[in-house]
């Protein structure tokens with residue numbers, strides 16, 4: 001599986017006084033198993049971009065080639081694209097609607113035309129992958145669950161379709177710190193289990209620095225930067241000009257360096273900062 005996005009441009013309400021150029025000439029690619037983080041200020045075009053990847057939005061111009069097929073071409077069957085490319089919207093729990101968790105998670109695979117046994121197997125696997133107890137939760141109403149549980153059930157519904165590409169638009173928005181950590185761990189688990197391409201939109205630089213193999217930085221509808229966490233977060237001034245900060249561990253160690261403490265490195269992960277501080281403090 002590979003995705004190539006070429007010169008993608010999208011304009012909302014084109015020709016009307018309120019027209020807005022949400023994407024302009026965006027080009028990048030993602031390969032099998034890659035974890036792609038997408039960052040950028042509010043309104044920079046992140047959600048608009050990912051909604052093109054599974055055909056919800058059509059571009060004004062440009063192409064999206066999914067394993068050799070241009071999904072923006074006339075006559076492409078969107079159902080086939082959505083089998084391969086799953087999108088978890090912001091606050092996906094608002095889309096839960098069935099009476100039981102089991103039925104809700106089964107909805108997507110049911111639409112794929114799979115047999116009952118295969119649907120049941122996938123539902124169980126997806127519920128367990130998102131860290132919920134299948135037997136305990138399957139007959140419960142999704143509406144009686146906690147916020148974090150609802151979010152997981154909604155994500156399980158997309159995972160159960162076994163998408164080759166899984167897109168998550170701010171999956172931890174509004175969750176408390178524990179649920180935030182749990183959902184991220186779950187995403188890492190799904191990624192290592194399924195080996196799919198993941199696109200993760202987040203405002204949390206620590207999460208992106210930790211998880212992404214490749215980062216796309218959006219700014220006013222343009223792809224302003226792309227690269228590894230090391231490449232992106234070594235350009236602090238450029239990020240600041242786009243309203244973006246370094247991960248908090250990198251900021252902390254920068255402050256320590258300013259105070260004359262001998263910390264070299266970028267400290268993109270909190271564990272690296274902890275280890276350096278620990279080694280420093282335990283000396284003599």
Ligand SMILES: Nc1ncnc2c1ncn2[C@@H]1O[C@H](COP(=O)(O)OP(=O)(O)OP(=O)(O)O)[C@@H](O)[C@H]1O
Pocket residue numbers: 012013020021022040041042043044045046047048049
């Ligand atoms: N349905 C729409 N109709 C008109 N304009 C829209 C629509 N959706 C988004 N826009 C505009 O397109 C631009 C990009 O919006 P988008 O939601 O893609 O940004 P974003 O980076 O995902 O923002 P956020 O971080 O706040 O979710 C913004 O200027 C926004 O106002």
